[in-house]
Amino acid sequence: MNTILIKQVSLNGKNVDILIKDNIFKLISSKIDIKTERIIDGRNLAIIPPFYNMHSHAAMTQLRGFADDMPLFKWLNDYIWIEESKMNEEDIYIGTILAIKEMIHSGTAFFLDMYWFDRQIIRAVENMKIRANVGITFIESRGEKEIVEKIDFINNFKHTSSLINISVAPHAIYTCSKDLFIELHKVAKQNNLKFQTHLAETIQEVEDCKKAHNNLSPVEYLDSIGVLDNNTILAHCVHISEKDAEILSERGCFLIHNPCSNMKLSSGCFNTPLVKKYNLNVALGTDGASSNNNLSMIEEMKFAALLAKHHFKDPALLSAEEVFLWATKNGAKAVGINAGEIKEGMLADCLLIDLNNPLMQPNHNFISNMVYSADGSVIKTLICNGEILLNK
Ligand SMILES: [Zn+2]
Structure with a gap:
């Protein structure tokens, strides 16, 4: 070397x-x-x-500018999921290469990804020599055969490079059942892997969760089934209560703040005062390019600071130094990289x-x-x- x-x-x-x-x-x-x-x-x-981008769907660069200016569920159901279903393995590979090129030019050395055709994402990362943790992503409606095949892949994963690891990634509580969450958490634990999911991104998700699970919030629900611990990485966590913050603090989970995506989809405002009160672990992510629309962690830092100051009417709430640590040291810490x-x-x-x-x-x-x-x-x-x- x-x-x-x-x-x-x-x-x-x-x-x-x-x-x-x-x-x-x-x-x-x-x-x-x-x-x-x-x-x-x-x-x-x-x-x-460098920056550690802790929540991305890299191949979604293919959908940059494809569907803008609408709320999350309409955006997902009527546009993104339809277009994604037409993508083949090569589309994912090319989209991921494009994302990595953009990330390198904007100072990012690592990304924690969650997307389909994980083998193609791993291939792209190997070719570009960046660091990544590739989430093996589960959505229950894609069928039992795919779930079994993916769990088998995780159980037999062999490292080809010290730069790449995988994580277990049930997509969200509205796309994966309680039993699947419990099974996947066990798979992550047995293989000593990180466990990542989207959580509490919108008010609708919180309300639907309360209706379906005995008035439990998304954080309370996942805690009640035993899948929250210090290996759990939760993207968004926009809508959390004081009780949720206590649970997240006790369990040592990492919260990933995606200010640009949350603002663009009007998902809500990350609760920086609560996060600071409970000294929660926070890192930053860009989310996919279709809801951002770029992968610049420099912009993400600025938006995180400005959003907190604007929404909570407190210019001292989140300093440049704090948000810089979220984008760098805390990201590496979340995935256990000595960097x-x-x-x-x-x-x-x-x-x-x-x-x-x-x-x-x-x-x-x-x-x-x-x-x-x-x-x-x-x-x-x-x-x-x-x-x-x-x-x-
Ligand atoms: Zn996401």
């Missing part, structure tokens, strides 16, 4: 040399004099962790940011500039697992 020496790069406002050996940050020091295969001049660059920070011994995932870019000037507060001012043009280099995937 490559050895890369980055000279005099700004790390938390201080200029340092950083040695990447194999796939880890081997040494960080004020000066490193070692002969290496590759030296990067880090002057006028800052080093930060998301620039520290010796951690996996060598990083971005080099062009401090001379007009969007980054003046540099009163670097993180503020990254969250509120930057776009993808400020990213000069993306390194994932010690490999340079982007260098402009």
Whole structure:
């Protein structure tokens, strides 16, 4: 593997040399004099962790701009699910490649995906050398044969690369029964895999859940069947009560906030005050490109901060520093990857940011500039697992 020496790069406002050996940050020091295969001049660059996109349907880039400006269930039933049913394996592969290219250009080194034709997603990830966790996705109406085949695939999954893992992903409580949720949670536990689902995305979902399950909220319902724990990753969680927050805190679940998708589909506003009160684990995701319509985690950070400030009428509610951690360190933590920070011994995932870019000037507060001012043009280099995937 490559050895890369980055000279005099700004790390938390201080200029340092950083040695990447194999796939880890081997040494960080004020000066490193070692002969290496590759030296990067880090002057006028800052080093930060890349983004970890914790909720995506990558291949939905195929549906970018296809159906806009309508509510979630109409959007799903009348447009998205019909069009998705026509997609073949090659469509999924090409859509995922397109998504990964966009993610790399916007600074993302990892995505947690949930979609169909998982083998094609894995093939695309292998070819692009990005990190990913591919959710093996279940919808009950697709039939018992598919469920059995997917569980068999999970039980016999062999790692082809340290960059790729799989997770068990029942789509939602309105597409998978109680018995299927319980069975899939067992499969995840037996195989030591993460368990992810969509939850509490809309008010309609909460009301339908209460009607169907003895007045239990979606969080209470999943807790009552024993599938919430610290391996559970819940996309959206827009509509949660104080009692839900207590449960999510006790179980140690990760909540994935998708502000752009929630705003575009008018699903509601993520309850940042409650999440902060209970110190819940939160990371950020873009959701699919059909409800965003891009995969930029920089935009996602800005929208998360602005949405919280606007909705709860409190400009101090969510700072740039907090939302930056949601997009970086917390994402890596949610899937148990030893990355998301620039520290010796951690996996060598990083971005080099062009401090001379007009969007980054003046540099009163670097993180503020990254969250509120930057776009993808400020990213000069993306390194994932010690490999340079982007260098402009
Ligand atoms: Zn989603």
